Amino acid sequence: MGKDVIIACDFDSAEKTFAFLDKFTGRKPFVKIGMELYYAEGPSIVREIKKRGHKIFLDLKLHDIPNTVKKSMAVLSRLDVDMTNLHAAGTVRMMEAAIEGLTRPDGTRPLLIAVTQLTSTDQESMEKDLHIEKPIADVVMHYANNAKIAGLDGVVCSPLEAGKVHETCGEKFLTVTPGVRFADGDIGDQKRVMTPAEAKKIGSDYIVVGRPITAAEDPVAAYERCVAEFVG
Ligand code: C5P
Secondary structure (H helix, E strand, O other): OOOEEEEEOOOOOHHHHHHHHOOOOOOOOEEEEEHHHHHHHOHHHHHHHHHOOOOEEEEEEEOOOHHHHHHHHHHHHHOOOOEEEEEHHHOHHHHHHHHHHHOOOOOOOOEEEEEOOOOOOOHHHHHHHHOOOOOHHHHHHHHHHHHHHOOOOEEEOOHHHHHHHHHHHOOOOEEEEOOEOOOOOOOOOOOOOEOHHHHHHHOOOEEEEOHHHHOOOOHHHHHHHHHHHHOO
16 A cells, blocks of 8 residues: 555544545545544444445554454454554554454455554653653654564554654554644644645655544545645
């Protein structure tokens, strides 16, 4: 898969999601389904969006004992999603189990991406709450490297970390980056942002864009602008 823009469908119902997706009459964007929508509507929302011809990143961030993650990943794999994820904090063994569960009998599987440290975690909370006392940038790269060792395809990271992740884990290791804003747009609650063009320059493989598209007056035009800036 090449570079692409993934729209974060952060809606709380199928109705709102379809009202949004109905606007896209031409190209079918790659969409991200997160916990809110999945927990509201269950696996049927994945099947229905897939049936409409979209690629799906199922963002459920699994983190449990290896056996449970393996079995849960097998279920998600049967939903025929294109990409899913887990927390690298679950250990290399858990990530290896996830790959096993995700791999279908014919040897294919969805892309598997790891969350390293959440961007809501900072140095202070990591030290105080998690008792991890290394610099957060080193922790992120260590977790990314663990994901690579376990056989995962890449990590979710800030666009600012994408270059370093590629340096550490190789150019083929995917970087999926949220926190993208247009140069003339609202930042909202994101702290460290980049434009789609900057994310492209720094080497992000996929950008995850929510409100700059979902809350735009013309979401299709905003999506096309993102694609034009990021994919070219
Ligand atoms: O609306 P916005 O473009 O900020 O949406 C970004 C999406 O990426 C949301 O679904 C958010 O949960 C997700 N995300 C993020 N930062 C992370 C991981 C995921 O913004 N570190």
